[in-house]
Amino acid sequence: DAGVTQSPTHLIKTRGQQVTLRCSPKSGHDTVSWYQQALGQGPQFIFQYYEEEERQRGNFPDRFSGHQFPNYSSELNVNALLLGDSALYLCASSPDPTISSYEQYFGPGTRLTVT
Amino acid sequence: SQKIEQNSEALNIQEGKTATLTCNYTNYSPAYLQWYRQDPGRGPVFLLLIRENEKEKRKERLKVTFDTTLKQSLFHITASQPADSATYLCALDRHSTLTFGKGTMLLVSP
Numbered sequence: 001d002a003g004v005t006q007s008p009t010h011l012i013k014t015r016g017q018q019v020t021l022r023c024s025p026k027s028g029h030d031t032v033s034w035y036q037q038a039l040g041q042g043p044q045f046i047f048q049y050y051e052e053e054e055r056q057r058g059n060f061p062d063r064f065s066g067h068q069f070p071n072y073s074s075e076l077n078v079n080a081l082l083l084g085d086s087a088l089y090l091c092a093s094s095p096d097p098t099i100s101s102y103e104q105y106f107g108p109g110t111r112l113t114v115t
Numbered sequence: 116s117q118k119i120e121q122n123s124e125a126l127n128i129q130e131g132k133t134a135t136l137t138c139n140y141t142n143y144s145p146a147y148l149q150w151y152r153q154d155p156g157r158g159p160v161f162l163l164l165i166r167e168n169e170k171e172k173r174k175e176r177l178k179v180t181f182d183t184t185l186k187q188s189l190f191h192i193t194a195s196q197p198a199d200s201a202t203y204l205c206a207l208d209r210h211s212t213l214t215f216g217k218g219t220m221l222l223v224s225p
Contacts, residue, residue, distance in 0.1 A: 004158075031211070033212065033213075035213075035215075040217070041217055042119075042204055042206075042215030042216050042217045042218050043159065043204075043213070043215045044215070045212050045213060045214065048211070048212055056210060056211075056212050058212070059116075088156075090158050090159070092158075092213075094211065102164075102211075103149060103161035103164055104149075104161065104213065105161070106151075106158030106159045106160070107158050108157055108158050109156075109157070109158050111156075
């Protein structure tokens with residue numbers, strides 16, 4: 001049973017560029033959430049996708065956008081990169097959130113470095 | 116907005132002792148509270164979930180308590196082992212999104 005997978009593992013970008021990160025949820029999960037984790041901090045919620053729609057959003061600017069595909073995989077896009085966007089980006093999947101609360105299964109993350 | 120505080124200092128204990136980690140929060144009480152373990156450079160791994168109407172939850176050597184009056188959760192690892200060394204994250208669950216604390220690093224020495 002495949003867990004949550006993310007690609008790429010590492011990424012180095014320059015300020016002002018755009019980046020796309022990808023996530024495949026655990027088999028049987030239809031909800032994907034994205035988190036940003038800066039060094040020494042806990043993960044911060046960016047947004048959650050369910051049924052191909054953004055269901056909830058954290059306190060992040062519009063430069064952060066996402067998408068969910070019919071197979072439940074998801075992308076996180078960040079435009080106009082800033083140095084402060086350097087972080088570990090985590091994808092987490094879970095079953096239908098409208099039924100109950102479940103633990104979230106996290107992927108290994110994508111380490112983004114902006115220079 | 117919700118604020119979550121976990122022991123900022125690393126917790127150093129000897130193998131075999133019980134480790135106790137604290138999670139305090141302000142504002143609203145969540146319907147659920149979750150604890151995760153995170154190893155360096157890896158994603159968090161789920162450990163336990165406790166509901167607001169539950170006082171205590173156990174799983175093997177792990178125990179979590181949840182006091183909505185004190186707005187506090189305690190996480191215990193009994194008979195700790197060096198393999199338990201990691202960062203432990205407390206997360207408040209509201210509408211199936213998680214708000215995390217900064218985490219507490221636990222170091223268990225042989």
